[in-house]
Amino acid sequence: MDYLTRARELHDAAIQVRRQLHQNPEVGFDLPETMKLVKSKLDEFGIAYENLADTYGVVGTLGDASKGKTLLLRADSDALPIPEKSEHDFVSQVENKAHLCGHDMHTTILLMVLKMLKENEDQLEGQIKFLFQPAEETLNGGKLMVEKGILENPKPDAGMALHMWPMSKEVNILVSRHEVLASALNFRIIIKGVGSHGAMPYMGIDPVFVASQIINGANAILARELPSNKGASLSMGMIEAPGGAVNVIPDTVIIEGTSRSLYPESAQHVSERLPEIIEHIAKAHRAEASYEVLAEVPALINTPEISDQTLAAAKEVLGDEYNVTETEPDLASEDYAHIASHLPESCYFMVGAPLPDAEGKTYPVHNPLVQFNEEALVAGSAAMAQAATNWLRDNK
Ligand SMILES: [Zn+2]
Numbered sequence: 456m457d458y459l460t461r462a463r464e465l466h467d468a469a470i471q472v473r474r475q476l477h478q479n480p481e482v483g484f485d486l487p488e489t490m491k492l493v494k495s496k497l498d499e500f501g502i503a504y505e506n507l508a509d510t511y512g513v514v515g516t517l518g519d520a521s522k523g524k525t526l527l528l529r530a531d532s533d534a535l536p537i538p539e540k541s542e543h544d545f546v547s548q549v550e551n552k553a554h555l556c557g558h559d560m561h562t563t564i565l566l567m568v569l570k571m572l573k574e575n576e577d578q579l580e581g582q583i584k585f586l587f588q589p590a591e592e593t594l595n596g597g598k599l600m601v602e603k604g605i606l607e608n609p610k611p612d613a614g615m616a617l618h619m620w621p622m623s624k625e626v627n628i629l630v631s632r633h634e635v636l637a638s639a640l641n642f643r644i645i646i647k648g649v650g651s652h653g654a655m656p657y658m659g660i661d662p663v664f665v666a667s668q669i670i671n672g673a674n675a676i677l678a679r680e681l682p683s684n685k686g687a688s689l690s691m692g693m694i695e696a697p698g699g700a701v702n703v704i705p706d707t708v709i710i711e712g713t714s715r716s717l718y719p720e721s722a723q724h725v726s727e728r729l730p731e732i733i734e735h736i737a738k739a740h741r742a743e744a745s746y747e748v749l750a751e752v753p754a755l756i757n758t759p760e761i762s763d764q765t766l767a768a769a770k771e772v773l774g775d776e777y778n779v780t781e782t783e784p785d786l787a788s789e790d791y792a793h794i795a796s797h798l799p800e801s802c803y804f805m806v807g808a809p810l811p812d813a814e815g816k817t818y819p820v821h822n823p824l825v826q827f828n829e830e831a832l833v834a835g836s837a838a839m840a841q842a843a844t845n846w847l848r849d850n851k
Pocket residue numbers: 556592820821
């Protein structure tokens with residue numbers, strides 16, 4: 456089957472689905488309307504599915520397991536809890552929720568891919584397992600999918616997923632052969648001291664002073680304990696001192712932050728050392744500190760063979776229509792890493808989807824003004840369908 460031609464034929468119908476999802480965003484783990492639409496399309500395509508245990512995740516298979524291996528195709532389907540500020544015909548109809556990470560595009564692309572693979576089912580030399588996943592934006596959805604059994608019955612031999620890249624200069628396919636996205640460790644620190652008058656700090660234990668020592672001290676992990684070619688970042692973007700004032704030392708300070716790295720061993724080191732540094736600095740100054748992990752996701756790392764095969768398949772199907780190039784990692788994070796880190800082989804690729812606004816500007820994902828080029832539905836679905844078909848054929 457010529458997947459590019461078929462994707463073009465499916466494009467108008469796909470745009471309808473994508474815009475319906477875009478106008479009706481849902482966030483987090485509960486995606487009832489989103490998954491209702493996904494299921495109605497799967498019904499229409501004659502593809503069987505079920506919910507993954509008691510979650511809103513939708514899973515199923517097609518093809519023939521006796522002919523070869525099993526490849527997992529995963530799309531995330533949740534929106535963000537922020538308002539959309541663009542002006543177009545199908546803006547979000549829900550207050551303070553919007554598909555600003557393009558997961559409406561991902562969901563639509565996976566539906567297109569499954570329809571094409573179903574039409575080509577007797578030619579598939581193995582089995583496709585699919586997953587429409589909730590709660591990617593919490594960085595905990597992929598983890599829940601693993602806990603609820605996405606890696607069993609059947610067990611996938613490899614995985615594939617994609618993401619929109621609206622800052623790309625054109626609609627294209629971008630594949631990394633190694634690290635793709637960074638790990639994320641999101642944390643909260645609560646420092647308890649003893650409040651006092653600002654003129655008499657010796658009467659209390661100043662948690663603001665301790666917070667400043669912790670912020671400085673924790674950065675020594677990066678500067679003194681990691682090799683400079685295996686770096687990590689550490690940002691404490693939220694600090695609150697409730698009850699504090701110009702002349703009042705409060706009794707509590709709350710800090711929230713995130714650490715990122717492309718290198719699993721560095722992420723692991725920060726994850727171990729951060730709570731130790733916090734505890735000991737607090738103790739050194741007679742304060743108490745608690746440390747809570749809000750979310751933790753590994754770095755997303757592609758394996759080279761399936762990445763080379765994806766590059767070749769995308770070039771094969773897209774020909775001169777869309778560019779396919781190798782790319783470098785980015786420091787955002789992605790909770791597909793919870794799934795990919797358990798798979799022997801995985802390829803996660805970017806689909807360029809720039810749509811400049813009236814002033815000619817494009818914006819990154821999560822920006823209230825970001826827009827996505829719907830041409831990416833064609834390039835993304837053709838590339839994924841071809842890559843999946845070829846991977847099954849070449850890895851029997
Ligand atoms: Zn996002």
